[in-house]
Amino acid sequence: MNKDKMYVRQICFLFGAFILPVKLITMPALAAKYASEDLWISAFLNFTADGAMIWFICGLAKKFEGMTVFEIAESNFGKAGKTIFSVLFFLFFMAKAYLPLIEHRNFVEISLYETTPALWIFLPIFLFAAFFSYKGLRGAGRAADIMIWFSVSGIVILAALSVSVADFSNLLPVTDVPVANILNGSLKTSLWFFDSPYMLFLLGHFKPEKKQTSKIVGAYFGFAAVAIVYMLILQCEFGTLTERQFFTPIKMGKYSVSVSNIGRIDYIAVCSIVMSCIFGVTLPLVFASVCLEKTFPFKHKITPCLITSTVAGAVIAFTEDYYFTIRNIFQECVVPFFAAFTLFPLIFIFLKNKDNGNLNDKQFKEKKECAF
Amino acid sequence: MRFLRTYFLPILIAFAMLLFFTHDFGLIDIEHTAIIVAFGVDKDQITGEYEISTQIAIPQASTDNTSNSESIISAKGKTPGEALDMIAVTTGWYPLLAFCNIVILGESILSENVMDVLNYFIRTDRLPDSATLCACKGSAKDLLLTDTPLDSVSSFALQKILEQDYAKLDRIANINIKNFADGYFSKSERGFLPFVKTVASGDSKNASNSGNGDGENEGGEQNSSADKNDVYDASSAAIFSKGKKVTILSPEETLLFNLKDKNSIDTFIKVDEIELNGEKTPALLEIDETYKKFGFKFENDKPVYEIELEVQCRIVSANVNLPVSELFPSAEAPEEVLKAAEEKITDTLTKMYRKLQLADCDLFGIKNTLYRFHYPKYESLKDDIIQSTTLKTKIVCKAKTTTRV
Numbered sequence: 117m118n119k120d121k122m123y124v125r126q127i128c129f130l131f132g133a134f135i136l137p138v139k140l141i142t143m144p145a146l147a148a149k150y151a152s153e154d155l156w157i158s159a160f161l162n163f164t165a166d167g168a169m170i171w172f173i174c175g176l177a178k179k180f181e182g183m184t185v186f187e188i189a190e191s192n193f194g195k196a197g198k199t200i201f202s203v204l205f206f207l208f209f210m211a212k213a214y215l216p217l218i219e220h221r222n223f224v225e226i227s228l229y230e231t232t233p234a235l236w237i238f239l240p241i242f243l244f245a246a247f248f249s250y251k252g253l254r255g256a257g258r259a260a261d262i263m264i265w266f267s268v269s270g271i272v273i274l275a276a277l278s279v280s281v282a283d284f285s286n287l288l289p290v291t292d293v294p295v296a297n298i299l300n301g302s303l304k305t306s307l308w309f310f311d312s313p314y315m316l317f318l319l320g321h322f323k324p325e326k327k328q329t330s331k332i333v334g335a336y337f338g339f340a341a342v343a344i345v346y347m348l349i350l351q352c353e354f355g356t357l358t359e360r361q362f363f364t365p366i367k368m369g370k371y372s373v374s375v376s377n378i379g380r381i382d383y384i385a386v387c388s389i390v391m392s393c394i395f396g397v398t399l400p401l402v403f404a405s406v407c408l409e410k411t412f413p414f415k416h417k418i419t420p421c422l423i424t425s426t427v428a429g430a431v432i433a434f435t436e437d438y439y440f441t442i443r444n445i446f447q448e449c450v451v452p453f454f455a456a457f458t459l460f461p462l463i464f465i466f467l468k469n470k471d472n473g474n475l476n477d478k479q480f481k482e483k484k485e486c487a488f
Numbered sequence: 489m490r491f492l493r494t495y496f497l498p499i500l501i502a503f504a505m506l507l508f509f510t511h512d513f514g515l516i517d518i519e520h521t522a523i524i525v526a527f528g529v530d531k532d533q534i535t536g537e538y539e540i541s542t543q544i545a546i547p548q549a550s551t552d553n554t555s556n557s558e559s560i561i562s563a564k565g566k567t568p569g570e571a572l573d574m575i576a577v578t579t580g581w582y583p584l585l586a587f588c589n590i591v592i593l594g595e596s597i598l599s600e601n602v603m604d605v606l607n608y609f610i611r612t613d614r615l616p617d618s619a620t621l622c623a624c625k626g627s628a629k630d631l632l633l634t635d636t637p638l639d640s641v642s643s644f645a646l647q648k649i650l651e652q653d654y655a656k657l658d659r660i661a662n663i664n665i666k667n668f669a670d671g672y673f674s675k676s677e678r679g680f681l682p683f684v685k686t687v688a689s690g691d692s693k694n695a696s697n698s699g700n701g702d703g704e705n706e707g708g709e710q711n712s713s714a715d716k717n718d719v720y721d722a723s724s725a726a727i728f729s730k731g732k733k734v735t736i737l738s739p740e741e742t743l744l745f746n747l748k749d750k751n752s753i754d755t756f757i758k759v760d761e762i763e764l765n766g767e768k769t770p771a772l773l774e775i776d777e778t779y780k781k782f783g784f785k786f787e788n789d790k791p792v793y794e795i796e797l798e799v800q801c802r803i804v805s806a807n808v809n810l811p812v813s814e815l816f817p818s819a820e821a822p823e824e825v826l827k828a829a830e831e832k833i834t835d836t837l838t839k840m841y842r843k844l845q846l847a848d849c850d851l852f853g854i855k856n857t858l859y860r861f862h863y864p865k866y867e868s869l870k871d872d873i874i875q876s877t878t879l880k881t882k883i884v885c886k887a888k889t890t891t892r893v
Binding site for chain 1: 496498503618651664669670674857861
């Protein structure tokens with residue numbers, strides 16, 4: 117029986133605490149570059165696609181009740197198949213961590229440093245990533261319980277400060293942006309989405325509840341709505357300048373009259389989001405460590421965590437100066453692979469729950485109770 | 489877990505402490521930092537070089553005004569960024585722009601596209617683009633060098649004046665870098681800046697008089713001599729189209745333009761001549777808006793810019809000896825006064841609109857409205873919409889009956 121059991125509530129908070137803030141750093145500006153004032157439609161399309169996949173995976177949770185994705189893979193493809201599956205998803209999560217980590221480094225640099233700090237100043241985050249990975253999925257769930265307050269309060273404060281200077285006519289006309297541009301905006305910003313694989317790897321790691329699918333999918337779309345409202349406010353505030361607003365949390369709140377009179381109170385919100393993002397950008401490394409742990413039989417649980425963090429740190433140290441080049445490569449070439457990984461769970465429709473299928477009713481009931 | 493407790497966490501903590509004590513997390517010592525509080529930009533028309541003048545906050549026990557000139561550091565460069573870099577090179581101070589809340593553009597900048605300069609501020613994250621932006625008569629350096637009785641640091645005094653509009657006086661067309669750039673990049677390609685002139689202290693009448701004319705060639709006396717105390721007049725506004733200054737709005741035009749986006753509560757307007765108690769006199773009226781509408785629409789398929797304004801008026805000051813029952817604040821303004829105020833506001837708006845049409849400037853954002861709310865017509869009408877749109881005003885002045893002062 118797996119010890120890493122989370123509550124459904126923690127999965128819901130995981131979307132809001134970790135996954136949501138990471139999308140608010142550079143993605144809105146990039147969406148505006150392609151889709152102008154219809155940036156929110158681009159994001160809506162991506163959220164809808166991800167939400168649909170999360171809904172589908174929640175359905176798998178019922179089909180393969182109590183089984184982790186590795187157990188499903190092993191029971192259907194054998195040990196070799198499970199290993200290949202783990203390696204591929206290890207690479208996926210490592211690639212998924214790359215852009216957010218560099219972005220977060222730059223976000224911290226812009227927000228908290230006056231001069232450009234040496235790269236190694238940022239390296240302790242990889243020690244943190246190793247520790248976070250070591251604590252496992254249950255630790256991530258517990259952290260989400262706390263960090264959700266940081267994320268939500270940060271976003272609410274920034275939105276409240278920004279609304280007073282927002283011009284809502286900046287969202288018009290909705291019809292002027294060609295559909296191709298909106299779709300291009302979706303495609304180019306999709307790197308910041310592809311969230312459903314997280315849900316895939318949480319299979320078997322949470323305690324089943326009534327209406328769990330509605331809760332999880334509802335939470336995802338709820339937090340998606342928060343992100344979309346945030347993007348709408350951003351567009352209303354900056355209008356034609358939205359595409360220049362990288363690191364939006366540090367840009368949004370400072371035009372309020374309150375900030376002029378009191379001082380940079382928006383920094384409270386910025387620091388909250390920085391904190392949440394630390395967990396958010398290292399979350400893919402947690403899942404990469406889980407994959408690595410299932411690939412090789414490590415003696416100590418900390419070993420795959422250290423390997424994952426070290427590799428990520430080294431890659432970023434050597435390639436950080438080529439951020440824009442690498443981002444373009446990701447946008448042009450890597451998106452199809454990410455999409456393939458995201459759509460991979462569709463194969464599970466054809467797989468059978470061999471584990472539970474071989475059990476008689478009594479054994480199945482016992483297993484289910486154990487899983488609870 | 490034991491490994492974690494015994495080795496990992498101590499190493500983590502030791503590493504963080506090492507960072508803190510050796511590099512101070514990349515921060516620069518305050519002794520090596522110049523905290524820049526104001527930024528002036530001028531251009532040498534002969535060499536084409538930009539001259540950046542920065543006002544540096546120097547902690548001081550004394551309030552001696554002469555120190556103001558000592559806190560200005562200038563440098564020249566082919567671009568504003570290069571000039572700023574020269575300041576760091578020549579002084580050894582690292583210019584900290586995070587606290588720079590005002591950027592002044594000298595007159596030499598205004599004749600060309602000011603976005604050539606402002607692009608630097610939009611791009612850089614070192615200077616907050618929430619900083620107030622203004623234009624000035626003469627050079628920005630001279631303006632920063634003025635000694636004023638208002639504050640030992642000239643830019644602080646200037647900021648106080650430029651941001652006074654939070655009291656809803658509506659006299660200053662204040663704007664920040666972000667909003668100016670947003671206007672420039674919008675369909676209207678418009679912009680406005682408060683136009684600052686120095687006025688010799690005690691001679692502020694010169695400043696207000698400048699508002700009666702067009703303002704372009706008039707204005708308060710420009711005095712850059714260091715031995716004189718100066719105050720500032722920012723009640724007129726420089727108007728930009730496609731980044732270039734095209735005209736200047738007089739203080740009263742600026743005030744009425746400000747009503748578009750701001751609320752009026754303690755707003756005053758002058759009426760040159762009214763008949764009160766059988767005598768002709770100039771008067772100062774307090775106006776308090778109760779309804780306003782500044783909007784573009786099509787009327788019988790013809791483009792119209794409609795300004796509807798309903799304000800409550802009260803005579804604040806007039807050179808007439810009135811009985812005590814007729815004195816401010818209990819007196820109601822007579823019908824003739826209200827009529828005169830309506831005419832004054834209508835005339836000022838009409839004159840301003842005509843001035844903007846002549847300059848082909850879309851200050852009221854007509855193209856933006858056309859694009860956002862009448863998008864199908866935008867392509868066919870955008871080129872001559874400014875000239876073809878007629879102004880329709882409906883100004884109603886009512887007597888203010890409240891006793892609130």
